[in-house]
Amino acid sequence: MEKIRVNLKKTEDRSYEILIGEDILKKIPLDLKNEKNIYHCLIISDSNVASLYGDVLLKQCTNSGLNSHLISFPAGEIHKNRDTKSRIEDEMSKLKIGRDSCVIALGGGVVGDVAGFVAATYNRGIPYIQAPTTLVASVDSSIGGKTGVDTLYGKNLIGAFYQPWRVYIDVNTLKTLHEKEIREGLAEVIKYGVIKDEKLFEYLERNIDHIFSFNADALIHIIKRGCEIKGQVVELDEKESNLRKILNFGHTIGHAIEYISDYKISHGEAISMGMVTEVKIALELGFWKLDECERLVSLFKRTGLPTKLPDSLDLSRMIDTMKLDKKARGGKIEMVLPRKIGEMVEVDGSYGIKIEEGLIRRILDLD
Ligand SMILES: NC(=O)c1ccc[n+]([C@@H]2O[C@H](COP(=O)([O-])OP(=O)(O)OC[C@H]3O[C@@H](n4cnc5c(N)ncnc54)[C@H](O)[C@@H]3O)[C@@H](O)[C@H]2O)c1
């Protein structure tokens, strides 16, 4: 037998900048020309965002001398699939998009995930920009390089880790969002406060009304902290071997709620209930103090997010779903739990804590 080894030590620098401000989308064309040597740009967006911001950006790109196109697909999670991806790819081939091109993912998390995945595989990878236009995308999906699509068998089952060239967060685009979409994003920002930053949590307690009135300074502040926290965590553990798991706070229970409600309960609502329930588990295990638990519940209530599980929830289905979760290990349910606002529990160097099924049943039953 002959044995040959192919050595592939990664030395490539995949660092990138996140720019946050008002009216910054218009910077994209010149930055692409001056810093990236790009001649073609392809804006990928959904049907809502294309008409709100896509056409304007397309004009700006074209006026700057870039050969530019806009491809949009129907809005909604249901279109985050392989079909949409291949249709975009075929259009790109027709437009002769090549290696000297850059994709601009302009939209919410759905657009970011699909367009990022397209960029990851088209011509074996071309550069892309994340230009998030929802709060969820600004503080969560545009950072970390997870891209992908859903299949009939589940969400985000096919995808790739692929980092953008740069992220442009234009807070002015958030002004056309419905209040519900702001709440969705705030659920993740509150999560960041609990897992890493008590000051951010306090800021939210003081400024929640300013955020709902689209005060640019307040939005920039929470987005900046959200990006810093997610960015630091991802930097230290890109492939989720330990630290990155803390981003899943509230998500073990949250994902199960979302799934068994047939996605009628939104992600933000589900993880809010999930965070409160997981804190109750932390409390039961002696990790967390009661007064702070009430602080968390009160902030969720002011944000308009639910804190109590629906009565109709089937306990056994909840447990079964959690056991099948990607995060479960050998059929054991794993969670990350906070010690207090701003700090997560680490047991023997690991953030993922295996939780006894009986305890979860008891807490879910009490709710
Ligand atoms: N890759 C990751 O790490 C990651 C992290 C979190 C979430 N996600 C994914 O993100 C998706 C959810 O993202 P989302 O909440 O942004 O949903 P979304 O992309 O579906 O956007 C929500 C709705 O808002 C509309 N919209 C977007 N921007 C708008 C604007 N500025 N004004 C008016 N309407 C606007 C969209 O057309 C859509 O109808 C899910 O698919 C989820 O799996 C990915």
Ligand SMILES: [Zn+2]
């Ligand atoms: Zn989430």
